[in-house]
Structure formats: structure tokens, C-alpha cells
Amino acid sequence: MRKMLAAVSRVLSGAAQKPASRVLVASRNFANDATFEIKKCDLHRLEEGPPVTTVLTREDGLRYYRMMQTVRRMELKADQLYKQKIIRGFCHLCDGQEACCVGMEAGINPTDHLITAYRAHGFTFTRGLSVREILAELTGRRGGCAKGKGGSMHMYAKNFYGGNGIVGAQVPLGAGIALACKYNGKDEVCLTLYGDGAANQGQIFEAYNMAALWKLPCIFICENNRYGMGTSVERAAASTDYYKRGDFIPGLRVDGMDVLCVREATKFAAAHCRAGKGPILMELQTYRYHGHSMSDPGVSYRTREEIQEVRSKSDPIMLLKDRMVNSNLASVEELKEIDVEVRKEIEDAAQFATADPEPPLEELGYHIYSNEPPFEVRGANQWIKFKSIS
């Protein structure tokens, strides 16, 4: 009831700017929460898995919807900016995979840790950075979260360790963050993500071994979107049961298009680690609508029919929307309102990202060393010197 009143007052306080329909919406009676069935996870070396039903509150539902829609529109805006050549270099988009980043964040605490590879914009957002600073980093401006020094693959936030460009390298890093969690004795876990392509990297198996040996609170998460760049999983892996590849590490295979399934699986995995049982492995079956990166149209190795089928049957935002509308957790109009707000937020962020100036040339040499008195860095020839400060 309190939540309902809070929602109503939030809406009413915005009534001055919003069209009349908004006020009408506020007077409808929505359900506080609803129970949904979610897909059972395939298990490896586990007696039981996450629950097959879950309760979604209206508040959480609206929040997940807004977050997924924000990630979706942010990625589509990045696509647009890239085609206008305002974003350069690498740009790996995650539209289609929104349920993964939003669902995972819903299953952990802000004090837990997360590290992923280069398809990282969604996670950068769910871990707390604004669309503004993400887009401005993509366009290489001083207002970017890394002041334009990093770009698409090198964004960092509190308890979010990027953004890593070398395929697979982030996995031992994640195990190391988990080691620090255990060392500090604080009950925190580290979500260590990699793709189906990276899953064949040797260093991942080295990390599995040490994580299991030392019982590190590390959740290894394979985001299987069926293609490692242009190579389908069948052509890359002798075993495509990625959730079993940890061998002695228990694993589960999760529907990565269902935000609730991802949330429950993440909660389950985190509980496993927090109980001191050591690492666990989650495979999220998901799909990316875009190609591997903006340089890849994404249709030479898969059919347009396949992409269209996933869009129409398994789109994560559509799935959540249908659930919420059908169980009276939200109305179509209300969700459309959120769409409008999100679009505006993205538009404003894109405006900023396009108008903000590039970082000043004087800062080219900054941030070489941490905690160091200023020194000089050599430029393109011996007479060009840049000052370096920490």
C-alpha cells in the first residue's frame, strides 16, 4: 500500500509537466506484485537449482523495464552516432542482451563486484554510470567517464572493473577480485563474465582451477550469444555445454532472455559463493541483434530470419512488458510513458556527447602513474613534451 501511495505521489508530482493521461493512469489500481513461472535451469554437479517461480513487485518491474529500455535505446543511439562517424574505432553493442546486465544487477548488491569483456556498455550503466558519461566516453569527450582516454572498451565505475579489450584476460582478473573479497572477509562476490568465444581461452581454465582450489567467491558467467564474432558455437567448441566446461565447478544453464530467470539464477549463484562453497558457473543463453561490432553487419554468418525470430519471440523487453501488462502490474500507457522519458534521456545524453569538447591536448600525458609527482612525457619528437600528473 505504501509503495502504491509512493508511486501515486511520484506520478502526481510530475503531473504538471506530463500530459493529462498520466494523471488518469495514477488513479488505476495496479497489483503490488505477481508470481511468475520461470524456466528451470539445466544443472551440472548441483542437486538443486534456482526456484522455478518468482515474485516480481510492480516497483522492481518498472525499474527493470526502464533499465532495459535505457540500455536498448542507448545502444541504438550508439549505432546511430557510429554511422555518423561521431563514434570511432571499436563499438560492440549489446542490444538483445539487456536481460543479462539488468537481471544480474538485480541479483547482487552494489558492494559486489563485476568485470566483463568489451561488450560492456550495458554493464557500465547497470553498475551505476549515467548514459551521459557513457556516450561521451564513446564519442571521446572530456565529459566521458574516462575523460575520453579509454573509449568503448575501457569504462570503469565503483566495483566495476571494465571493459577489457583482450578476450579472456578479464577472467583471471575476476578470480583475483574474488580472491580479494575472500582475503578481506567481507562476504562479497565477483561476477566474472566472458562470451562463448572467450570460453575456449586457456587462461579461463587456469582461473577455474585456482578458483576451485582456493574456493574463491567467483561466479563465472558465460554470456552465450551463439556467435564468437563470425564463428558459431558449433564451429568453435568441441563441447557447447558451456555451463559444464568448468568440470569440477558446479554449473547452471539459464535463459538469458528472461530478466527474472537471470535474477534468480544470479541470486542462487551468489548465495552459493557467500556460503563459502567456492566458485560456480552460469551460462546465460542470450542473443545479440547487432553484429559482433559496428564493423560487422552480422548477417554473413547468420540469417535475417533467425534474428527476426529472436526479436519477435524472445525479446527481453517485450517479455517483461507482456508479463507486467498481463498481470496488471503496469499499463501499456504507463510503459509508453517510460519509453518517452528514456528516449528524452538518451537524446539529451547524445546532445551532450556530441557537443562536449574533446579532452585538452595538455592532458595527453596525464595518468601514466598513480600517486606520483609531476614529470615529463615524450611526444612525437624530442622537443614535444607533455606534462604528466597523476
Added chain:
Amino acid sequence: MAVVSALVRRPLEQVSGLLRRRFHRTAPAALQVTVRDAINQGMDEELERDEKVFLLGEEVAQYDGAYKVSRGLWKKYGDKRIIDTPISEMGFAGIAVGAAMAGLRPICEFMTFNFSMQAIDQVINSAAKTYYMSAGLQSVPIVFRGPNGASAGVAAQHSQCFAAWYGHCPGLKVVSPWNAEDAKGLIKSAIRDNNPVVMLENELMYGVAFEFPPEAQSKDFLIPIGKAKIERQGTHITVVAHSRPVGHCLEAATVLSKEGIECEVINLRTIRPMDVETIEASVMKTNHLVTVEGGWPQFGVGAEICARIMEGPAFNFLDAPAVRVTGADVPMPYAKILEDNSVPQVKDIIFAIKKTLNI
């Protein structure tokens, strides 16, 4: 007189004192410490000082270290702080970097730096570049250490010097101790440094003992990273080296001194950031330069020194081209005669010095 005062001070001991003939009280023998023990001491002190410091690597704990550098540390600090790893360089180096990102202060040992090649991506891409890529948000306070360069009879795959490779990369600091005092001061500075530091030790130096000056015995003894040391003053020629070859240069200097040639020997101590100013000041005094290193000549430490000297004020003071003494440009052979001639010997240094001085 000393005997009398001793008698006055310690009447009970007077008989035994006389019997022990303590007529001349000699100064206490200077403290001799091996390079191995110096590194051990440095790590021990830093482990004690800061709970976040820990050591990981192959055989560092229960074996006491492949070269016994970490002897006694596991017994003292236990499994949490001294961690034996499986043979997984890329994995454990990555784990160490991740732990550093999350706020711990790891010392990651490579049994030799040859094996660091397996993990070099983690050192360069995950450690060295991160502070820059994150515009100062994410620091990586890690030390990578272990023996570097030629040993004795270990052949090609176990003898490479990585000073040039690691010295190439912005974001890294690279140090190369020669003697015991260098080793202790530099490992402590490296551990306290907030940046990724590569410490290139030398296996053949581990067992060599050096006099340990009193200040080196302090728990806060630090040698600044980025500062070279003039080991021997001279006027005729500047000889710059790092690691074990510093000793060879000093030997060469002793021999040449008898012929009236006074060499100024500089111990680089740090490869990156390199203390070019000390070298320049010396060359401006002596007008001649010879660099000495164990690594291969192409794109090496000496090549960098020569380039920097040409670019700076010291060039105009050179009376002869700068000369490099390096390892031979071959993979390290096994047979003793071949190996001996693949590393710079004292005679090679003397020859190069005389050539430069046109003697």
C-alpha cells in the same frame, strides 16, 4: 687506557676480561648480507607493515621459494599471505592483477622472467595500461619480481633478459638491482609504490654477499625508483650498467685504474623511468660513454641510452661515439665456452673502454 676503564666499569669481569686479552677493541665486523637475504628481508618487513601485501607464485610458500628467496615467509605468515600457485602463469598473474585492482598489494613472483612471457598480456594490457585507460580511476599496485637474464648453463629458453621489453612500456616501472642494498631498497619501494613495478633480479647474484650500510638495516630503508647511483667516481669515461654487469664494470675499473684510467661507474638501478640526467651529467664531465648490459644489443637498454644522450646536452661533450657492450646477438648456447662468450666479460668491457678512449 681502554683496559683500565674496562676494569673500572666491570670489576666482576676484570679477570675474565684480562684472560680474554681484550686490549684492542676492534670495530664490529661490517654486516654482510646476500642479495637473497636482502630481498627476503625487504618482503618480510613490508608483509609485516601492511596487511594488504601478499606473495604468490610457484613454490614460494612450502618450498621456501625456488631459489629460497622467500625462505621462512610461509612459516611466519601462513597460507593467506604466502600462496603457492599451480603452474599457470597467465592465470595467476591475472589473478594477482585483479587482486591489486580490488585494493590488495600483491607480489607476483615469476620463477624466472622467461615464464613471464606466458603472462605478459596481463602485465602490459591489464596492469601497465589501466591507470591511463581509466583516466586515473583504477590503479594497480602490484609488483612482479623474479630472476631475469642469463644464469649458468640453463641454455636459450631460460636465459633471456627482459629489461628492454618491459622498459619499453609506459605505465610500468622497471627496476634492476645489483647489490644487496639495491635489492632491499628497491623491493620495498616497489611494494609501497601504487603502480605496477617489474623487479628484474639476477639468479647468479642471489648468493653474493655485500656490505650492508647501517641505513639499509632500517625497516624504512627505501631506494627511490628512477634514480641511478654513481658507484665509483671517475674522470676519463662514464660506464653505465644495470644488474650483475655493474660488478663487472667495477672490476674493469679496478684493472684500468692501475693503468691510470679512472672510470666513473653508474649503477642504473631503474630501467624505467630512466635517470638520464645522472648519465648526462657524468658524460659532460668525462666526455666518453660505454653502456654495459646482459641483454641482446638490438633495441636494448644501451641503445636507448645512446639515443637519449644524442638528444640531450651531453652530445656536444662526447669526444667519441658512445659504445655498447651487450650479450651476443644469439639465443644463449649451452656449452660453457660458448655461453661465456655470449655474455659481456670484464675483458670485453675493458676492450670497449680502451677503444672509446682510443688507447
